[in-house]
Amino acid sequence: xxxxxxxxxxxxxxxxSWLGPIIVFILIMVAYPLTVEFLEKDLEKGFYxxxxxxxxxSMMFSTEDIFLEDFNDGTLEQIIISSSSFPFxxxxxxxxxxxxxxxxxxxxxxxxxxxxxxxxxxxxxxxFLAMISSYIFLNLFVFxxxxxLNKGSVLGALITMPIALPVLIVLxxxxxxxxxxxxxxxLLLLLLGCLSIIISTVPFIVSYVIKAHLE
Amino acid sequence: xxxLFFTPEDFVQGNSYRIIYLHxxxxxxxxxxxxxxxxxxxxxLVWRVxxxxxxxxxxxxxxxxxxxxxxxxxxxxxxxxxxxWWQWDAxxxxxLILFIMYLGLISLHASFSNYEKADKLLSxxxxxxxxxxxxxxxxxxWWSTLHQSASITLTDKPSIDxxxxxxxxxxxxxxxxxxxxxxxxxxxxQILKRESTKSWLKDYV
Numbered sequence: 001x002x003x004x005x006x007x008x009x010x011x012x013x014x015x016x017s018w019l020g021p022i023i024v025f026i027l028i029m030v031a032y033p034l035t036v037e038f039l040e041k042d043l044e045k046g047f048y049x050x051x052x053x054x055x056x057x058s059m060m061f062s063t064e065d066i067f068l069e070d071f072n073d074g075t076l077e078q079i080i081i082s083s084s085s086f087p088f089x090x091x092x093x094x095x096x097x098x099x100x101x102x103x104x105x106x107x108x109x110x111x112x113x114x115x116x117x118x119x120x121x122x123x124x125x126x127x128f129l130a131m132i133s134s135y136i137f138l139n140l141f142v143f144x145x146x147x148x149l150n151k152g153s154v155l156g157a158l159i160t161m162p163i164a165l166p167v168l169i170v171l172x173x174x175x176x177x178x179x180x181x182x183x184x185x186x187l188l189l190l191l192l193g194c195l196s197i198i199i200s201t202v203p204f205i206v207s208y209v210i211k212a213h214l215e
Numbered sequence: 216x217x218x219l220f221f222t223p224e225d226f227v228q229g230n231s232y233r234i235i236y237l238h239x240x241x242x243x244x245x246x247x248x249x250x251x252x253x254x255x256x257x258x259x260l261v262w263r264v265x266x267x268x269x270x271x272x273x274x275x276x277x278x279x280x281x282x283x284x285x286x287x288x289x290x291x292x293x294x295x296x297x298x299x300w301w302q303w304d305a306x307x308x309x310x311l312i313l314f315i316m317y318l319g320l321i322s323l324h325a326s327f328s329n330y331e332k333a334d335k336l337l338s339x340x341x342x343x344x345x346x347x348x349x350x351x352x353x354x355x356x357w358w359s360t361l362h363q364s365a366s367i368t369l370t371d372k373p374s375i376d377x378x379x380x381x382x383x384x385x386x387x388x389x390x391x392x393x394x395x396x397x398x399x400x401x402x403x404x405q406i407l408k409r410e411s412t413k414s415w416l417k418d419y420v
Contacts (some may be wrong), residue, residue: 012348024414143343151326158253163343166350168304205339212335 001111003089004021007096010069017065018100021058023103028054047116048126048175052111052168055130060157061136062101063145066093067210071149077214086211094142094203103135125178132191133171139202140164146209167194234292239383240390241285245313246348248278248394252320253345266402268334269409271341272324273401277394279317286310302363305354313351316344330409 011018032050036042070076080086109130113123146162170187175186252274259267289307290300301307318335327333410416 146321148229148326149339155322155326159316159340160343161314162319165312166346186300205343209336209339212332212339215332 007093025058027056052171063141083103087207090206091203098135106130139198146206149213236386238288241281245282245285252341256341259338268404273405275320282314294407309351309354
């Protein structure tokens with residue numbers, strides 16, 4: 001529990017890291033109606049694609065310097081040589097990031113979705129999708145950020161972006177399925193399956209990657 | 216050559232279908248090369264075989280070129296047959312993603328001065344990025360797209376006439392040979408580059 005709290009305090013201190021992505025998300029969503037005609041039907045058409053892309057982008061920004069501080073002050077080395085499990089610590093770190101950034105963004109997606117589509121059922125479904133997808137994206141970008149640990153995170157984000165795209169495709173398909181009343185549960189389960197695989201593998205892969213950096 | 220000049224004209228598409236003899240082998244190889252890289256990555260990470268690491272980075276530029284050929288020939292073919300040179304459908308977009316992946320791999324490797332570290336990170340990225348390959352392969356079946364589904368499969372009878380099929384198989388084999396030669400040459404250069412300080416190389420040269 002103390003590690004969770006410590007990670008929370010560390011992230012809370014870095015206001016730019018957790019508030020920045022949320023503000024980016026809000027800005028994109030607010031700017032959207034300004035760029036198209038003010039017709040509700042037109043707004044609805046592209047709304048969900050924009051929502052997923054803005055979640056993707058804000059998750060990309062949030063992982064920008066996830067390991068950088070620990071890398072610079074030697075915390076990562078200390079954790080590796082200490083007896084505590086390194087992958088587990090990474091999983092905790094990702095979880096705290098998700099609580100601080102992913103959850104508020106999911107809640108905001110619900111509000112924006114309700115505001116634009118006025119469809120409560122769809123918007124409730126969007127919360128689940130946003131929660132799952134933000135966790136998946138977060139994990140993937142953490143991997144990217146670990147790859148280019150001290151090389152600037154843009155490179156890492158760019159090379160992991162292609163891996164995140166299949167998730168975007170499934171997200172798009174599940175919204176279409178719900179709108180047309182097709183069975184959307186299997187798509188939701190597919191996403192959950194992806195999430196469970198990612199949660200169980202990414203911390204290990206990231207820990208290997210960071211160890212390779214520190215060797 | 217056989218495919219380009221001596222095969223009969225297609226009833227619907229005329230002569231433009233001849234691009235198939237470049238497009239199909241290139242697309243096929245763009246995915247096979249990635250698969251080869253993934254296998255090499257596993258070999259490198261598990262058994263620490265240095266040659267596997269050299270192979271990964273020597274395949275990457277060739278893979279990028281082959282994927283570019285597949286995309287380019289596809290879009291040239293698209294003009295007479297589909298009436299458009301680009302369509303954002305599943306197969307084309309996922310191949311474009313593969314192309315970007317190749318470029319990302321090359322740039323990641325280039326950003327490190329320490330080769331050993333770069334090799335390890337690259338191998339991890341190749342393995343994780345392998346997710347994209349089944350998606351490209353299955354994209355024509357999963358989505359309703361403009362791109363036709365596979366004409367040649369291992370299990371079913373091919374849906375393409377023998378007079379066009381055999382030259383196609385020939386061109387695939389020919390292309391494979393060419394690319395394998397290129398990979399061997401490229402890894403030869405890579406070995407010379409990496410081992411330039413070792414004594415065995417000085418004796419050899």
